[in-house]
Amino acid sequence: MCGIVGYIGNQKAAPILLSGLTKLEYRGYDSAGIAVMENGKIEVQKDKGRVSNLYKIKEIENLQGNIGIAHTRWATHGIPSKENAHPHTDNTKKFAVVHNGIIENYVELRKELEAEGYSFYSQTDTEVIPNLIQYFYDKDDKNDELKIVRAVKNTTDKLIGSYAIEVLCNENPDIMVVVRKDSPLVIGKGNNENYIASDIPAILSYTKDFYLLENLEFAMLSRDSIRFFDKDLKEFNKKADTITWNAMAADKNGYEDYMLKEIYEQPTAIRETIGTRVNEGICKFDELNFTKEYLSSLKQIYIVACGTAMHAGLAVKSTIERMSRIHTQVDIASEFRYRDPLVDEKTLCIFITQSGETADTIAALKLCKEKGAKTLAVTNVIGSSITREADYAIYTHAGPEIAVASTKAYTSQITLLVLLAMYFAQILNNISKEELGNIIKEMLVLPNKVEEVLKSTEQIKDIAKHMFKEKDVFYLGRGIDYTTAQEASLKVKEISYIHSESYAAGELKHGTIALIEKGVNVIGIMTDTNLVKKTVSNMEEIITRGAITTVVLSEEVAKDLNTDIFTNVIVVPNTEIYLSPIITVVPLQLLAYYISKEKGLDVDKPRNLAKSVTVE
Numbered sequence: 001m002c003g004i005v006g007y008i009g010n011q012k013a014a015p016i017l018l019s020g021l022t023k024l025e026y027r028g029y030d031s032a033g034i035a036v037m038e039n040g041k042i043e044v045q046k047d048k049g050r051v052s053n054l055y056k057i058k059e060i061e062n063l064q065g066n067i068g069i070a071h072t073r074w075a076t077h078g079i080p081s082k083e084n085a086h087p088h089t090d091n092t093k094k095f096a097v098v099h100n101g102i103i104e105n106y107v108e109l110r111k112e113l114e115a116e117g118y119s120f121y122s123q124t125d126t127e128v129i130p131n132l133i134q135y136f137y138d139k140d141d142k143n144d145e146l147k148i149v150r151a152v153k154n155t156t157d158k159l160i161g162s163y164a165i166e167v168l169c170n171e172n173p174d175i176m177v178v179v180r181k182d183s184p185l186v187i188g189k190g191n192n193e194n195y196i197a198s199d200i201p202a203i204l205s206y207t208k209d210f211y212l213l214e215n216l217e218f219a220m221l222s223r224d225s226i227r228f229f230d231k232d233l234k235e236f237n238k239k240a241d242t243i244t245w246n247a248m249a250a251d252k253n254g255y256e257d258y259m260l261k262e263i264y265e266q267p268t269a270i271r272e273t274i275g276t277r278v279n280e281g282i283c284k285f286d287e288l289n290f291t292k293e294y295l296s297s298l299k300q301i302y303i304v305a306c307g308t309a310m311h312a313g314l315a316v317k318s319t320i321e322r323m324s325r326i327h328t329q330v331d332i333a334s335e336f337r338y339r340d341p342l343v344d345e346k347t348l349c350i351f352i353t354q355s356g357e358t359a360d361t362i363a364a365l366k367l368c369k370e371k372g373a374k375t376l377a378v379t380n381v382i383g384s385s386i387t388r389e390a391d392y393a394i395y396t397h398a399g400p401e402i403a404v405a406s407t408k409a410y411t412s413q414i415t416l417l418v419l420l421a422m423y424f425a426q427i428l429n430n431i432s433k434e435e436l437g438n439i440i441k442e443m444l445v446l447p448n449k450v451e452e453v454l455k456s457t458e459q460i461k462d463i464a465k466h467m468f469k470e471k472d473v474f475y476l477g478r479g480i481d482y483t484t485a486q487e488a489s490l491k492v493k494e495i496s497y498i499h500s501e502s503y504a505a506g507e508l509k510h511g512t513i514a515l516i517e518k519g520v521n522v523i524g525i526m527t528d529t530n531l532v533k534k535t536v537s538n539m540e541e542i543i544t545r546g547a548i549t550t551v552v553l554s555e556e557v558a559k560d561l562n563t564d565i566f567t568n569v570i571v572v573p574n575t576e577i578y579l580s581p582i583i584t585v586v587p588l589q590l591l592a593y594y595i596s597k598e599k600g601l602d603v604d605k606p607r608n609l610a611k612s613v614t615v616e
């Protein structure tokens with residue numbers, strides 16, 4: 001996965017492109033480059049490493065051109081290197097291209113082009129694209145204004161895979177052509193200038209009016225026009241969407257890192273996600289026309305997602321089951337899609353994805369549609385690919401999440417899915433007005449409780465100081481607390497590179513306890529009063545073996561417990577059990593954050609990871 005930006009207007013393109021790339025670095029950051037039209041000639045500059053390296057290149061500082069394209073890379077084909085960095089040009093240097101996605105048949109295309117005398121200078125799949133464009137362009141005898149769009153279309157006809165592509169051509173120095181398939185691309189409309197990017201926040205400080213390009217739509221941009229063409233190059237009109245996020249929301253806003261900012265944004269994100277969905281003791285999902293007949297006809301609900309989004313599914317599985325009395329399963333998208341799952345029209349399939357662009361989750365959704373199931377996407381990004389594939393889409397309102405480690409998206413997803421579970425219960429008459437009222441009441445004060453947890457960072461910083469040199473850490477919990485253990489464990493490993501594992505506390509005795517010895521760090525989560533005694537007895541077993549223990553307890557659990565046996569005790573406010581993962585995860589997100597800071601790591605951009613995994 002990579003990030004792409006483009007600019008065409010009257011300002012100097014290079015600074016705009018670099019600023020956009022910086023905002024897209026979460027999508028990839030092993031090399032970067034730009035191409036700017038300088039007096040009718042394409043000037044390419046690129047380097048290995050972060051976007052910040054481009055700021056040091058003198059030639060980029062001197063670029064005066066007003067049209068350009070840019071790319072930040074997350075390597076898939078070919079190691080991170082200057083040669084493999086984008087933009088790539090064709091053999092005649094007439095075209096420059098940046099590409100996000102994967103060309104699956106690039107080996108065959110490369111052979112075909114080599115047979116025609118073309119040479120290749122990188123190991124990327126992308127380099128076939130500018131050469132194919134040039135091949136088709138030069139073969140086309142018709143010298144009209146659409147010649148370049150035709151060359152791009154003839155090229156995409158040959159490509160198998162996913163792509164968002166920007167094309168510059170020095171024979172058409174005042175236009176730019178873009179196209180996408182299964183990789184995101186948005187066009188921002190300015191005043192006598194236009195912008196392109198992989199996502200909206202990258203260019204949100206310049207415009208609020210956006211066109212969301214659909215699969216196999218082509219756009220030809222000049223300074224003052226944007227022309228759209230369908231897959232058969234038939235021209236059509238497209239309506240722009242106006243975005244209400246402000247640029248500040250996508251900026252660090254005074255925080256040291258996006259992750260910290262996003263952790264602190266959770267109360268707002270939860271509030272916004274609840275929004276107007278609860279009214280006079282009722283949960284509302286007007287966009288879903290689910291009837292009692294439909295819900296009663298269901299044999300099962302499948303929740304499919306990846307990473308943190310999958311953990312959000314685990315955190316609500318028993319809530320959905322309890323409230324709908326429908327058997328609910330949670331699966332990892334990359335496993336689900338390849339094992340011929342038992343899904344039919346009596347299955348409701350729910351797909352959770354912050355970005356709405358995760359390749360495995362989208363592929364799983366398509367599979368479920370083929371099998372006749374209704375599909376419901378839960379996402380944070382309006383207009384994202386999954387919303388265009390799903391039968392229904394409901395949104396978390398977490399605002400842009402930039403840090404690779406997901407935080408506010410997770411707690412917003414759980415919030416929305418608990419609301420959905422209550423909506424099912426209402427329709428099916430499975431819940432009393434009183435119980436519904438109590439959960440809603442608790443949900444409405446949840447943001448304040450999360451705010452309370454966010455005030456006690458000193459204790460967590462202190463624990464992080466003692467933990468950051470560890471090699472291993474274990475997370476334990478039972479029931480819903482086990483799902484928080486899973487998410488907390490992922491958080492610490494992805495940003496601090498400490499080996500970490502989560503276990504259902506009752507499983508310890510079945511093997512893992514062999515790893516517990518003096519000095520090993522174990523984190524226990526205990527909020528379920530029905531299960532706390534059992535987990536405490538597991539914790540005692542590991543204390544006996546010399547483990548250092550940190551526990552996250554609800555006030556109710558803490559008051560009846562001899563907490564002196566634990567090394568560190570974090571107490572969080574009480575809440576409804578269904579909502580408890582939203583509170584218990586917060587101190588553990590902070591712990592992961594501060595451990596990473598203690599280690600001096602790049603919190604927002606952990607090694608080898610990208611924000612959205614748009615390839616398999």
Ligand code: M6R
Nearest residue numbers: 307308309353354355358405406
């Ligand atoms: O955009 P998505 O929610 O589909 O992304 C899914 C995962 O890639 C994502 O949650 C990932 O696990 C995060 N880095 C975890 O912090």
